[in-house]
Amino acid sequence: MRARSPRGTRSRSAALGLATAVAVVLTVVLAAPAAAAPSDQPGGTSGVLDSEALDRLQQRAAEVQADLQQRQAEVAAARDALAAARADVETARAAVADAEAALARDQDVLADYAAAVYRDGGALTPLTVLLAGGDPGDAAAALAYLEAVDAHTADVVDGAVQQRAAAVAGQEAADAALAEAQGRADRLAGEAADLEAAAAAVTGELDAALGEVDRQLAQLQRAQGDVNAQTAANWRAHLDRLAAAGVQAPPASALRDPAAGLPAGLAPVAAAGGGAQAGAAQLPRQPTSLLVLPAETLAAVSAAMDTLGRPYAPGTAGPDSWDCGSLVSSVYGAAGIDLPADQAGLFAVSTPVDPADVLPGDLVFLGTPESGLGHVGIALDRETMLAADGRAGAVVVRRVPTDEVLLVGRPSLGPRPAVPAPGPTGGALRVECGNPVHPPSFDGARSWGGYPNGLIPPSALCPIGVAGHALRCDAAAAWRAMSAAYAEAFGQPLCITDSYRTYAGQVRLYGEKPALAAVPGTSNHGWGLAVDLCGGVEAFGTPQYAWMVANAGRFGWLHPTWADAGNGREEPWHWEYAGR
Template sequence: MPARSWAHPSGRARRRVAVAALAACVLVLLPGGPAAAAPSDQPGGTSGVLESPDLDRLQRRAAEVQDELRARQAEVVAAREALAGAQRAVGEAQAVLDAAQGVLAGYQREVADYAAAVYRDGGALTPLTLLLSGGDPGEVLSGLGFLDVVDAHAARVIGVAEGHRRAALDEQARAQAALDQARTRADEVGARVAELEAAAEAVTAELGDALAVVDGQLAQLQREQLAVNEQTAASWRAYVDQLRAAGLAEVPASALRDPGLALPDRLVPVGAGGGGAQRGVAQLPGRPTSLLVLPVETLAAVGGAMEALGQPYAPGTAGPDSWDCGSLVQAVYGRTGVSLPGTQGELFARTAPVAPADVLPGDLVFLGSPESGLGHVGIALDPRTMLTADARAGAVVVRTLPGDQVLGIGRPVLGQRSPAAVPEPTAGALRTECGNTVYPPSYDGGRAWGGYPNGLIPPSAMCPLGVGGHSLRCDAAAAYRAMAAAYAADFGRPLCITDSYRTYAGQVKLYGEKPALAAVPGTSNHGWGLAVDLCGGVQSFGTPQYAWMVANAGRFGFLHPTWADPGNGREEPWHWEYAGS
């Protein structure tokens, strides 16, 4: 199979021929039969939802169940709160009754003690004993009056205590009735929720079957992506071999920057689309095609980028195991002595621009839109193909270059320009980084990606964390592994994890166990493959481990959502979410 070549329509050109008559060279895709793979319109072919009518139909059924469960969620919470309140009221009423009975019993003991004392001292003190033993009539009358007062007071005290006891009994009866009513309501709501849970479970198996079909399709798409990567790398090596055979694989950029004055022997300029000659490139005339001659720095940078194909994307990382789009560009050119900044914005601001029509291999392609501003940077391989660390693909891939999203082209070997304004988001749009949306730390909504339903992401689109069976979306997984390595370096032990990606079936099961606490199935952030629950000290506010996460997680794209912070209703120190892309 012939390799890609840089073609020119005429081999008769000479260095002094008017460069305006020379057409820009184009890197031609490898020809091939039906089995030949081509770059996907979706980056890497791993993040665009696949057409699956069965999955769409079943997801609609699952969504209906989700809507009913969500509608019932408030009833579940209200019923459980009412039940808990009734149980508290019964407890409080019992405490009041116990106290009233204690007071009554105390008074009764005092009366009994008095009676016992009289008995020990020679019998009860009554009006008759006073008359028989009395002396002076005045003393007898005084004694009889004293007895009346004592009896009246005792009766009054015991009567009040008895009244309190009876009131407490009535309150206890009312509280018990309210408790019985709350239990009945909770049972009714629970029965309805159980019906909905059964409905969710009924579609879970069918969803799993449909998902298996989609996963097989995705796995095939990934195999095709691997073929694209391998074919592209092979074509690049073949092109470099052609330059070596011609003795032109070591031409420095400095020798090609001013084609109007002089070029190395045998070389002629490459025409620019707007007239004149392109800087930083030349060609060797020949038949049937001319050979494009790129600087040795560009050859080395593109070759280095080819070696990174398939490695994970992770924001804020700069190799060797994972990359973001800006750091990959910076690293591969930095190894050749071409110093570049490391972010997509700084690269756009400082890289020398060329006209989009003049794009050549090794040029930087800046993508975006008027609304979201600059959102991506990659390395052009030809006018239709680019190599990049792509956030949506979660890896370094060869992908289709979307011409309608090109905001600019830059040529690193031409040096840096004075900083230019970087296109920014407008009208409140969220910014994008390396091809995907960056959510603010206060964002509490679901982070859907790729079009897959929550909890129904094909396993082939996920990446392992290297701990048990835990997995996340591939860019989140790469970021987590980097964060876990930094944590282990500081604490001398691995970062502890209890939960990560949660399937739809897993959400249904958890909801059945904790309907008042768990998210409605199909709405959990765990179902997007972007959330983790941690342990080992992180699960408690105020620990050194939690403090480390607060100080460092952001470097790796993870955040602690505001709803889980102290004082915000649901305090979950263990819950962290990836928002790096």
């Protein structure tokens, strides 16, 4: 309604009012606040740049990485063969030792027998048995016994000698195999060293291309900042036009049923499917009408404008960082409309409107058939939305991909009966605020932004406030929130030794520890999504490690299962950002 005017009555008659209003809609252009044109980059500042330098960077890095990965596989196979050969040698040596021990035992028995014969006055022979006389049957039995003893003794000694000979031959074969495996491993290690040198040699070339990409990205980010600032200015200008026209925004309840009447002086807004839209009105003017939204919507959108440029971080709800659901919930909650704080909960209760009728303040839910619901933002017009965006790592104004719109909801219309939000299908990863959420056991690619691993432009990363450490911007914001919570428990922030690792850094580490380090271009440190911690977290069973296990997930951080105790590569210090 108009400011400084008593509240008008509902339209004198529903038929007359609605017919007149719709006629006005058809003849008057509606003036709504306009968003500045954002970049076409998906996710604002983190999308793939249309850059020849980036193309060259990716191609050169891929060539070196492919060579290293192939050689790494060969080196790993040679290392396994060498380990197996060493195990065979140890087994063969043990067999020789066992054979020699058995032969020694048999020789000891024979020595004892010889000593007993000497002690008893000479050896027993068939002649001494016959001369001893006695019963002929006893003599025959004694003769047979002596023959059996001699035969057994000969067999025992011969068998032991043969067993030792076979064991010695086995050891010689194993030693030869070990020498061959060692030679192959040494040759491959030399070739791997040559490749490492080649990788190191191209880092200068890669750094030069990276510098060009970084300049382009910095320019894009400045443009994004300009878009954010211009959008906020356009919104303030719209509010100024309403005030200048004497319009006092009505409450949401006054605009929910245009057919029953609207506040005096206001007319309905036509719906794409015919009739009038619920939850909005307009002030008829020439040459353009002014869009009139509920007071709650204006307050919520105004509050959202104040968050532009703040970091995105899962599990946070301002004022320093936001996730997409908490941003929507917070700004509308402050305006008097209670909403859930997560994208699925918001989807469940949002009353839908035709996407063609989208107005500022509506909620836009994005997703795909495979991943299901993956994002929510606040519409500014049909083409743009304001959102805490996981890919951009900040609250930004971004384009609305029309082919991904699952639902447009209008909070001012009140909640609908809850319906489940669509989830992932066919094994697809869940997406939260535009960012895939990786489970602890996930070992697939975590690439983002179109940049090669370890060659992320500095402008695409954000410092975490500790020395020179940096991470992807959403991970950095999540780190800061997690470190603050950790400090409340232990009196000091998290201790960190490693974060984003450049390609050159990965090459150096691989040269130092080829058996332990990842092939350059494959480490999650190279995506700015992994940290190595200290201060107690680096050991299983400590209170600090237990705190991380219990709390890191709230901030989107996890300890990968491969690094858990008992899984072969125990690394309590290694944590990865997976979003949530």
